[in-house]
Amino acid sequence: MGKAILIVILGSIVLLSILNLSTNKHLNSDTQYSVDFYADARAKNIACSMTQMLLSQIADNLTYETVGTQQASLFGGTAEFTVSRVFFEGDSLTKVYVQADYFGKERTVTAYCKPGGWTPPFIRGAWTANADLDRTISDMDIDGRDYRLDGTIIPGNGVYGVSSSVSFFNTEDAEIGGTHNGVDYPMTFPENPDIIELYDWSGHFPESPDEILGYPEGTLKAIAQSGIGGSQYVKNPIKDGKSFTGFTYPLSGVTYLELDNGVEGEFLLKKKGNKGMLIVHGPNRSSRIIGIKYDATSDGVFTGLIVTDYSFHHHLDILGGVLQLSPNLEMGKNCNGNADHWVHYSSEAIIKATEIVAENSAYAGNNDWGGDNIFAGMGQRRYHVKYWYE
């Protein structure tokens, strides 16, 4: 009987051991599976992060290329990468190839990129200036909330309604809205004070259109003169009455009107679908546009970015943004004609407007204004991924 019990006990122990071994085997297999999955995810993170870091580096130095394969340590693994110029899908692009390794797990990313449109950090409001804006804005409706091209609003993505280095007083009952700390404020009068910015530029406010984008002087003028994407350049044109002539409508690309000191007149929009960058500039920010208006053939809407030195009587609607360079804006006259006209900030419209200059200038643009603060974020926002394979 004792022997029988011993046999039963020993048999049970053997059975128990087999079950234990089997369970341990499954647990080990699961652990290995988890480790492999983690390593794979980590390798992917290394590959993607390295690619983004390289994009940022390229945005700040467009001539950056690697000689052969480079290697870097990242997140406990390694990344081998190359940066080269290629012709891909009918376009001249920068190719970034990264092969990441984390404990034997490999992941690769191939990205094809080029400079693209962005919202320059100088654009802090739907209307940005370095001077007194009270009479210039008058009773125009200004909204810094971020409008898409289809007119809908991207929540929490906007800018101030008005941003200037001089205090703004809404003397003509303009309805003003905007975004502050991610909170959207609809257009109201009186406006919420949070969406009016008094900003100290500490001498960093741009003095030319090129400076707004962080480009070498003359870049925008050269693009305008090239005619790319409908761009046009006109200097001191003759006038028909008060209005400058010599433009082809609808405007697109970069429209650059250069005016010498003492030359002033009105800019008259014609036809529908005017868009891009409209620049009026002169030596030492001396150009003067005494009216931006539209005729009966136009819908009166400009989509994109308007940059002027001095301008007054903005009798049109603007989807995008306005930036005035002159420190001396209108202080004496009144503008009664811009009531019911509006400026709606639109990052989409500004990105579209800057896209053509980014793609044709070979400059990625700025991500700060020369000060210590960085507003536009990492470089990859200015250096766009066209194709991504991982």
Added chain:
Amino acid sequence: MNSLLDVIGSSIIGGIMYLLLFQVNSQISMTSIEILQSTFSSRNTVDAVTVLEYDLNKLGYRVAGDFITAAEENKIEFWSDIKNEDSTVKVLYFLGDSTEVSGTINPNDRPLYRRVADGDTQMVSVVRDFKITYLDSAYNKISFASLNNQANRNKIRGTRVYLRIESSEPSEGIYPYIEFKRTIIPKNLGRII
């Protein structure tokens, strides 16, 4: 008399030990089954997700025209040069019917299918549920009703994938499950504003 007591005593002790070992064995067997079921569900989920991510991350790669040609709650059809061979192909994911699944007693199990180009339809995984929501450039959900229109499908900039995978056999009356949710923003769609 002493021998009789020995036999009775050892029988009782042996019986108790036997019962204890049986209990331990039963517990280990049960745990082992649960681990196996959990492992199966986990691996099934990971495998399905890996395949989905592999494809969705390539959505729109080298595509010049419409990149998503069907965007429904349980079905997505998109274009991509998925093998990087300079040839864009149509990739289709859709949820099948529960009657199309065999080898499971879970009545809610449904097959998740994948088809590349005009090739064979392959089952990626057996799932309880597979849902995709579509996001615009501000990561807002686009309504399914509006996605009947190609112009609206071209506004898609991201997808939010939901998977629920249940065990094929119940444990104590319920089917253990794993849920997976992930927002995938294919970088190839970023070039289109």
